[in-house]
Amino acid sequence: MKNKYNNIKVIGFDADDTLWVNETYFREAEEQAGRLLSHYETPNKIDQELFKIEIKNLPTYGYGVKGFVLSMIELALELSNGTVSNQVIAEMLKIGKAMINKPIELLDGVEDVLKQLSKDYRLIVATKGDLLDQERKLQKSGLLKYFHHIEVLSEKHDINYKQLLKRLDIEPEAFLMVGNSLKSDILPLVSIGAQAIHVPFHTTWQHETVSKKEANGAEYKTVKSLTEILDFFSANK
């Protein structure tokens, strides 16, 4: 353990579901969509169809609330065979605006961890999603002061991290990423020779899940809550 983190100079944090609650709000919105469209299908089927449309639209819309709302409206038109009421569409627009304007709910211990680690390390945020949304959330979170750099990425593949580290002049061996998504925050880092700590959130979007096989052999730590990572670093001193 000691050796493993000895070289680390920069620690990257994912934002949604690592620093604050996010996926929960999407789940709630999906449930609301289910209720709005309950006339046409079962909640389960609505969930599945919404996911299908989201994935189909992902290359076009990317991540974030706006694309989610557009997909939800598309679903409503489809499931209803073009007979859904204007009221339902209006409700969906409202759901989207409410999601964008939700207050930030920090996860347990986040501020403590950042405060401690920022004394000895350069901290950055590497998040996926809508640029304006993510900037606004960071602003509202009150956490901006702990970070040297904020990067909003359109994707989190190996190549995106490589480019980011190159641009910030960080050696992969000197970088540790902390996040809730195995697929986006952990495996790409392991693959480029950086370190990663997985802090699972209780809910994971289907698109972010990975099979046991994909994660097989990858070396990373898993902790139950963000505060646990402090132990590694105090043991490290």
Place this chain on the structure above:
Amino acid sequence: MKNKYNNIKVIGFDADDTLWVNETYFREAEEQAGRLLSHYETPNKIDQELFKIEIKNLPTYGYGVKGFVLSMIELALELSNGTVSNQVIAEMLKIGKAMINKPIELLDGVEDVLKQLSKDYRLIVATKGDLLDQERKLQKSGLLKYFHHIEVLSEKHDINYKQLLKRLDIEPEAFLMVGNSLKSDILPLVSIGAQAIHVPFHTTWQHETVSKKEANGAEYKTVKSLTEILDFFSANK
């Protein structure tokens, strides 16, 4: 002239309507919206109301096609008093996807200018808008190879440019910005002590226009087409 650009080391380019056509597609989409809603209002009134809704939603949705489509749908619900057909909504979703997937139409001389300037200067892109959209457009444009850095900003105020230059370790005096929007690409740069060259595009979104008074006294060059800026730099050598 000679002295003015002697210190320049880095040249920043706006993207939409500076490197390639963009606003034209929004105008076309607005005309389509006008036809789709012609049942309820005159084209002129529809334009005005759409603009109002866009500006109202700007703090929530930000710039880009997705927010535009959501605003267009909101307008349809409002103007029709909740009676617009599903078909119209479906058409609006289609308009948005078509806008996002448009091929890139480079403006005259763009590639030449970038090729020439990239020999002697570091070139960067500083663009406002949707992260995924802008990255995709740059990819499709074939222009990526000329740029050292791409920055997608959620806003283009003085502070955003200041932070960008600081992060990239560029002195304002060593920076020249080139773009079509007085409000976003020119005035903020002049205000922070950098240089700016205005290349007007034939169409400007109402939100990007500035009054004569706001621009009063600001020192910047205006050229008719991008290729003209080469003259300043060859004269400079």
